[in-house]
Amino acid sequence: xxxxxxxxxxxxxxxxxxxxxxxxxxxxxxxxxxxxxxxxxxxxxxxxxxxxxxxxxxxxxxxxxxxxxxxxxxxxxxxxxxxxxxxxxxxxxxxxxxxxxxxxxxxxxxxxxxxxxxxxxxxxxxxxxxxxxxxxxxxxxxxxxxxxxxxxxxxxxxxxxxxxxxxxxxxxxxxxxxxxxxxxx
Numbered sequence: 001x002x003x004x005x006x007x008x009x010x011x012x013x014x015x016x017x018x019x020x021x022x023x024x025x026x027x028x029x030x031x032x033x034x035x036x037x038x039x040x041x042x043x044x045x046x047x048x049x050x051x052x053x054x055x056x057x058x059x060x061x062x063x064x065x066x067x068x069x070x071x072x073x074x075x076x077x078x079x080x081x082x083x084x085x086x087x088x089x090x091x092x093x094x095x096x097x098x099x100x101x102x103x104x105x106x107x108x109x110x111x112x113x114x115x116x117x118x119x120x121x122x123x124x125x126x127x128x129x130x131x132x133x134x135x136x137x138x139x140x141x142x143x144x145x146x147x148x149x150x151x152x153x154x155x156x157x158x159x160x161x162x163x164x165x166x167x168x169x170x171x172x173x174x175x176x177x178x179x180x181x182x183x184x185x
Contacts, residue, residue, distance in 0.1 A: 047076070166182035
């Protein structure tokens with residue numbers, strides 16, 4: 001997929017996005033545990049089939065909440081089916097966004113945008129809309145794929161985040177990927 005930001009990963013690729021090999025390479029627990037604690041509200045933007053969503057729900061515990069956001073109803077349905085009948089189901093809120101709008105007002109403590117910003121028509125507008133949703137101690141974790149997003153494009157995303165009011169905290173190392181952790185203020 002080119003950096004044109006005009007395509008969304010289709011539901012037909014949901015299987016490859018959520019499999020054992022990816023879980024081994026990109027363990028959701030290993031990647032998220034340093035940033036997510038029990039009792040927080042976490043946002044999984046562009047959740048797809050829920051690769052990170054259910055682990056986020058485990059990490060926030062019974063007193064926490066996860067808002068799984070996706071443009072495609074079929075992706076949200078996959079998440080709903082995976083969580084159905086488990087203790088995680090009550091911790092999840094599923095929300096369908098619009099192509100140019102998140103459409104939430106709920107404050108969040110942690111936001112994850114994994115392999116999704118390059119698909120947005122206007123990443124700067126997304127970051128601007130997201131910033132007021134994060135609490136004063138909130139964090140945003142952005143990860144972009146190695147082949148779809150150039151180094152220059154990722155650096156532009158970091159600049160968009162700065163202009164939206166985010167502060168770069170770290171650049172976590174995730175093999176072959178581009179990653180940045182931001183705080184607010």
